[in-house]
Amino acid sequence: MSDARTALDEQDAPAPVAVPASTVTAVPDGPAGPATAVDVRGVSKVFTTKAGTVTALDDVHLRIAAGEFVSLIGPSGCGKSTLLRLVADLDEPSSGEIEVFGRSPRVAREAQDYGIAFQQAGLLPWRTVAANVELPLELHGVGRRERAARAADLLALVGLTDFARHFPHQLSGGMQQRVAIARSLAERPSLLLMDEPFGALDEMTRERMQTELVRLCAETGAAVVFVTHSIPEAVFLSQRVVVMSPRPGRITQVVPVDLARTAERTDDLREDAAFFAAVTAVREALHGGTPATARGVDVR
Amino acid sequence: MSSAPAPAGAVRSSARRAARSAGWAAAAVVLLVVLWEVVKAVVPDTGWHVGEASVLPRTDDVAMPHVWDVVTRLGQPETSAAGAPTVLGAMLQAGWFTLRVAAAGWVLGVVGGGLAAVLMARWRVAESALLPWVVLSQTVPLVALAPLVVGWGGRIEIGAFAWQKWMSVALIASYLAFFPVAVGMLKGLQSPTTAQVELFRAQAASWGRTLVSLRLPASVPYLLPALRLAAATAVVGAIVAEVSTGTRGGVGRLVIAYAQAASGDPAKPWAAILAAAVLGLVAAGLVTLLGLGLGRYRHAEVS
Amino acid sequence: MSATSGTAGAAGTAVTAGTAPRRRASLARLGRLLAPVLLGVAVLVAWQALVVGADLPPYLLPSPTAIAEQLREVVPLVWSAALATGANVLVGLLVGAATAVLAAVVAARSRMVDGLLSPTAAAVSVMPIVALAPALNTLFGTTSTTPRRLVVAVVVFAPVFVTTLRGLRQVQPVHRDLMRAYAATGAQTTRTVTIPGALPYLFTGLRIASSTGVIAAVVAEYFGGLQNGLGSRITSAAANSAYARAWAFVLGAIVLGLVFYLATAAVERVVARRHGTVPDVT
Numbered sequence: 001m002s003d004a005r006t007a008l009d010e011q012d013a014p015a016p017v018a019v020p021a022s023t024v025t026a027v028p029d030g031p032a033g034p035a036t037a038v039d040v041r042g043v044s045k046v047f048t049t050k051a052g053t054v055t056a057l058d059d060v061h062l063r064i065a066a067g068e069f070v071s072l073i074g075p076s077g078c079g080k081s082t083l084l085r086l087v088a089d090l091d092e093p094s095s096g097e098i099e100v101f102g103r104s105p106r107v108a109r110e111a112q113d114y115g116i117a118f119q120q121a122g123l124l125p126w127r128t129v130a131a132n133v134e135l136p137l138e139l140h141g142v143g144r145r146e147r148a149a150r151a152a153d154l155l156a157l158v159g160l161t162d163f164a165r166h167f168p169h170q171l172s173g174g175m176q177q178r179v180a181i182a183r184s185l186a187e188r189p190s191l192l193l194m195d196e197p198f199g200a201l202d203e204m205t206r207e208r209m210q211t212e213l214v215r216l217c218a219e220t221g222a223a224v225v226f227v228t229h230s231i232p233e234a235v236f237l238s239q240r241v242v243v244m245s246p247r248p249g250r251i252t253q254v255v256p257v258d259l260a261r262t263a264e265r266t267d268d269l270r271e272d273a274a275f276f277a278a279v280t281a282v283r284e285a286l287h288g289g290t291p292a293t294a295r296g297v298d299v300r
Numbered sequence: 301m302s303s304a305p306a307p308a309g310a311v312r313s314s315a316r317r318a319a320r321s322a323g324w325a326a327a328a329v330v331l332l333v334v335l336w337e338v339v340k341a342v343v344p345d346t347g348w349h350v351g352e353a354s355v356l357p358r359t360d361d362v363a364m365p366h367v368w369d370v371v372t373r374l375g376q377p378e379t380s381a382a383g384a385p386t387v388l389g390a391m392l393q394a395g396w397f398t399l400r401v402a403a404a405g406w407v408l409g410v411v412g413g414g415l416a417a418v419l420m421a422r423w424r425v426a427e428s429a430l431l432p433w434v435v436l437s438q439t440v441p442l443v444a445l446a447p448l449v450v451g452w453g454g455r456i457e458i459g460a461f462a463w464q465k466w467m468s469v470a471l472i473a474s475y476l477a478f479f480p481v482a483v484g485m486l487k488g489l490q491s492p493t494t495a496q497v498e499l500f501r502a503q504a505a506s507w508g509r510t511l512v513s514l515r516l517p518a519s520v521p522y523l524l525p526a527l528r529l530a531a532a533t534a535v536v537g538a539i540v541a542e543v544s545t546g547t548r549g550g551v552g553r554l555v556i557a558y559a560q561a562a563s564g565d566p567a568k569p570w571a572a573i574l575a576a577a578v579l580g581l582v583a584a585g586l587v588t589l590l591g592l593g594l595g596r597y598r599h600a601e602v603s
Numbered sequence: 604m605s606a607t608s609g610t611a612g613a614a615g616t617a618v619t620a621g622t623a624p625r626r627r628a629s630l631a632r633l634g635r636l637l638a639p640v641l642l643g644v645a646v647l648v649a650w651q652a653l654v655v656g657a658d659l660p661p662y663l664l665p666s667p668t669a670i671a672e673q674l675r676e677v678v679p680l681v682w683s684a685a686l687a688t689g690a691n692v693l694v695g696l697l698v699g700a701a702t703a704v705l706a707a708v709v710a711a712r713s714r715m716v717d718g719l720l721s722p723t724a725a726a727v728s729v730m731p732i733v734a735l736a737p738a739l740n741t742l743f744g745t746t747s748t749t750p751r752r753l754v755v756a757v758v759v760f761a762p763v764f765v766t767t768l769r770g771l772r773q774v775q776p777v778h779r780d781l782m783r784a785y786a787a788t789g790a791q792t793t794r795t796v797t798i799p800g801a802l803p804y805l806f807t808g809l810r811i812a813s814s815t816g817v818i819a820a821v822v823a824e825y826f827g828g829l830q831n832g833l834g835s836r837i838t839s840a841a842a843n844s845a846y847a848r849a850w851a852f853v854l855g856a857i858v859l860g861l862v863f864y865l866a867t868a869a870v871e872r873v874v875a876r877r878h879g880t881v882p883d884v885t
Contacts, residue, residue, distance in 0.1 A: 088780075109783075116780075118781075122777035122778055124778070124795070126799045136785050138795075139782075139787050139795070140785070324719055328722060328723045331719060354749050355749070358744075364742065429639050430639075430642070432639040433643070436861075439861065440817075440857040443822055447837055447838050448849055448850065532730075540825060544825050544838060544841075573734050573738055576731045577726075577731075579731070580729045580730035580731050583729070
């Protein structure tokens with residue numbers, strides 16, 4: 001399974017140099033340096049179900065630099081969420097290795113190196129908005145006063161200061177998702193793992209949230225692994241878009257997005273010619289139409 | 301969850317689950333027997349009191365006979381009179397009697413509850429007027445009325461029809477079966493989604509057509525647990541009614557008569573309890589059998 | 604109903620357009636509240652008319668006025684009997700619920716305990732538990748309240764156990780993932796996610812159990828034993844052909860059932876509101 005790696009290598013060359021730290025090495029193997037946030041080496045994941053075995057991921061290689069924004073995109077069943085869950089140590093790979101900031105995912109999880117957000121906000125309905133944001137801090141023994149101060153900062157960051165004492169069911173879906181994102185930032189992680197966090201939102205809310213996320217990432221400087229179904233979303237947010245295909249889940253191509261510095265991306269960008277060009281590039285990669293792909297991708 | 305017809309594998313796995321469940325239930329019975337004998341061996345014969353209240357039971361042979369004594373007693377004649385049936389025979393006879401009366405009450409209650417549910421689903425006024433009373437009556441001990449229906453036995457005669465005592469019993473049983481069916485079925489009739497209802501509306505389907513093709517099939521997952529509950533309450537109602545009406549021949553009578561014989565024949569009360577417990581299980585089991593043929597309507601069964 | 608909406612429509616044309624729908628809505632709400640009351644009054648009036656008109660003998664059905672008259676006479680007796688039965692319900696409810704919660708917590712952790720208890724609870728829920736009453740009288744003595752309280756406790760156990768176990772099991776996958784991502788310990792997960800999530804279920808089970816508990820407590824008295832509760836009073840009044848008086852005690856039993864239902868339903872609502880969820884348990 002060398003084509004994915006080839007694709008990766010080819011696409012690595014024109015990687016954007018927006019953030020100085022995000023030098024994307026073209027060497028898929030070898031020790032990961034401190035500037036690497038996530039290093040995935042030859043990872044496969046096989047699930048055993050009643051119907052037999054399903055290969056969710058097959059020999060996946062991916063390196064994400066510190067501070068880099070990478071999206072994983074592909075049709076349902078291509079293993080993008082599985083890959084994210086492996087990085088988060090919510091599941092274990094069947095074979096291959098993963099490192100998060102040079103440590104095993106388990107150690108990284110226990111050290112709270114990453115923050116995480118899912119498609120469902122997953123707020124605890126019996127806790128106020130502020131108490132939900134404080135949850136990870138509370139679990140890790142941060143004092144009451146410090147927690148309150150941090151939650152206030154984070155709610156200001158996502159623009160929900162006035163709703164601190166509300167309960168989740170009093171909030172709209174977009175507001176709940178903003179609380180979930182604030183919560184994922186509580187521990188000041190240098191890596192954010194996001195599994196379709198805007199998947200259940202309407203298009204308008206979604207675009208606003210994307211703009212907000214770009215700003216948040218610029219402020220925190222965290223690396224982001226962002227799973228999505230949406231091509232424009234991936235292009236708007238990322239420095240690199242990792243295109244995956246199902247049965248078995250593989251990386252077919254990595255598309256660099258050569259747009260403005262991530263921090264400077266605004267809504268105007270959505271109407272920019274370069275934006276459309278990048279969208280087209282990702283779409284063609286998804287449909288397996290570019291000469292860059294070594295083989296066709298089955299997208300049904 | 302899937303809408304595909306259940307494949308053979310699913311049927312087999314549900315059969316395996318049922319078998320495993322039955323195995324656990326058997327283990328629970330064994331455990332109960334062991335617990336019984338341990339309590340009997342450990343707790344003093346006079347029981348244990350905290351102040352006035354007795355906390356642990358008397359465990360002498362009169363109050364708490366050995367399990368094997370109860371089992372042997374089942375095979376022996378009920379009384380010393382010549383030609384008396386065995387205790388087991390008496391239990392079966394009484395169980396059969398009560399089961400029939402409870403079934404009569406159940407049918408009556410289910411028909412009435414179903415009609416009430418359709419009525420409430422059809423007219424909002426009927427729902428707002430009736431439902432609070434139906435819900436209310438589920439929460440209050442209406443079975444307390446049982447002793448008051450006693451008086452009807454042998455006193456009402458309308459032409460050739462004479463009110464029998466067992467009819468009082470069946471009436472009380474039906475009364476208890478009515479409420480869970482009315483509530484459960486109404487919930488089921490109202491369970492189709494707006495999209496489904498609007499689909500029928502868009503096809504200009506009549507209310508009756510919508511009822512038959514949409515609401516009734518959709519109510520099955522709600523109806524079956526309600527029917528099971530109704531069977532259980534019908535049995536409770538029948539036994540309680542037998543006790544308070546003094547109706548002979550049923551399990552209720554057996555419970556009282558055998559309890560009175562306890563001092564001389566300590567195994568008897570427990571035999572009667574066994575009969576009552578098995579009767580409840582049989583009634584619920586029969587209703588569960590009814591549901592077996594309705595597999596395809598039962599995707600989202602609620603309990 | 605058509606008459607009411609007709610008036611609302613006529614009023615709507617007279618006043619400004621904005622208030623018309625609101626007025627119609629409030630009229631509809633009034634109708635919804637009034638309908639059961641009207642039905643109740645209608646049934647009472649019909650009952651009275653039937654008894655008086657058809658000259659029904661009291662053993663068949665005493666009239667509401669006769670019952671009210673009797674009730675006025677025996678109110679202190681109804682009160683003391685209701686207290687005795689109510690105490691049985693309360694103790695049985697607390698003991699049964701506490702045992703059930705404990706059992707559910709253990710069953711949620713142990714497959715074996717779950718395997719033993721779940722079918723048992725399912726079986727108990729369809730068995731006529733009151734039949735235990737006479738045997739329990741032999742075990743604990745006929746002058747003891749323990750048999751009745753035990754009957755209530757057993758009846759209460761099944762629904763509370765089943766709902767609480769379901770509550771303990773319903774932890775959403777996203778919450779489980781989140782707690783794992785936070786590297787939360789088992790105790791932390793139990794404290795922050797499992798128990799708060801299960802509480803509404805527990806109280807729903809308690810609300811269901813309170814009704815069946817009251818019924819069991821009253822009915823258990825039909826099977827002999829102490830003669831101080833509502834059930835015993837109903838049977839003895841009926842046996843003395845004092846039918847209107849028996850109905851007065853039945854009324855007391857109904858009020859007792861309502862008190863327990865409303866109390867547990869209120870607690871359930873408070874908990875459900877605080878926890879933002881209402882479990883769908885019928």
